[in-house]
Amino acid sequence: KNEVEQSPQNLTAQEGEFITINCSYSVGISALHWLQQHPGGGIVSLFMLSSGKKKHGRLIATINIQEKHSSLHITASHPRDSAVYICAVPSNSGGSNYKLTFGKGTLLTVNP
Amino acid sequence: NAGVMQNPRHLVRRRGQEARLRCSPMKGHSHVYWYRQLPEEGLKFMVYLQKENIIDESGMPKERFSAEFPKEGPSILRIQQVVRGDSAAYFCASSPLDFYNEQFFGPGTRLTVL
Numbered sequence: 001k002n003e004v005e006q007s008p009q010n011l012t013a014q015e016g017e018f019i020t021i022n023c024s025y026s027v028g029i030s031a032l033h034w035l036q037q038h039p040g041g042g043i044v045s046l047f048m049l050s051s052g053k054k055k056h057g058r059l060i061a062t063i064n065i066q067e068k069h070s071s072l073h074i075t076a077s078h079p080r081d082s083a084v085y086i087c088a089v090p091s092n093s094g095g096s097n098y099k100l101t102f103g104k105g106t107l108l109t110v111n112p
Numbered sequence: 113n114a115g116v117m118q119n120p121r122h123l124v125r126r127r128g129q130e131a132r133l134r135c136s137p138m139k140g141h142s143h144v145y146w147y148r149q150l151p152e153e154g155l156k157f158m159v160y161l162q163k164e165n166i167i168d169e170s171g172m173p174k175e176r177f178s179a180e181f182p183k184e185g186p187s188i189l190r191i192q193q194v195v196r197g198d199s200a201a202y203f204c205a206s207s208p209l210d211f212y213n214e215q216f217f218g219p220g221t222r223l224t225v226l
Binding site: 033035040041042043044045048086088091098099100101102103104105 | 147218
């Protein structure tokens with residue numbers, strides 16, 4: 001079973017700062033997901049990536065398959081980026097890619 | 113193109129009642145996944161369904177919980193004789209295929225058991 005560790009658990013930043021959230025997993029995977037959840041809100045899929053880097057607006061996700069590590073970066077952070085960011089990977093039990101194991105999430109607070 | 117829809121968004125039940133949670137996948141998606149998020153805990157996989165088939169229900173509690181995805185209509189997660197410990201946010205996600213495909217999440221149903 002894949003184990004997922006996220007760091008930091010909590011992160012407070014000032015508006016405009018560059019943010020990095022890290023995710024490590026224990027078993028090789030086909031793809032990794034980054035999700036965003038606002039308090040009391042739904043879940044938005046930000047990225048699914050299997051290699052290299054993806055960029056969407058101010059968000060950048062990178063993955064190093066050999067090191068089993070991924071990072072989510074936010075450039076020029078804004079208070080509306082305040083949310084929980086969750087990393088998810090396939091559980092890898094029986095070869096299934098659909099059964100996701102989730103990290104505990106990183107609570108990001110961006111102050112104006 | 114509407115996203116994944118879930119209803120109701122909030123559901124309050126008394127102990128012993130039944131809860132029915134509905135999930136309509138995105139248009140063109142035939143795979144549905146249900147997840148549960150207990151208070152102060154991470155998301156946990158419950159069940160994976162395709163139209164008229166349960167593919168993997170390894171994350172479902174053995175009793176009182178069932179799920180279906182009929183040929184027509186939304187997927188239903190049913191919880192019979194609810195208990196306080198069932199209070200959680202239940203999310204569904206859908207994808208066009210399972211392998212190497214992104215799962216798109218719905219807004220969730222927040223179940224409160226009194």
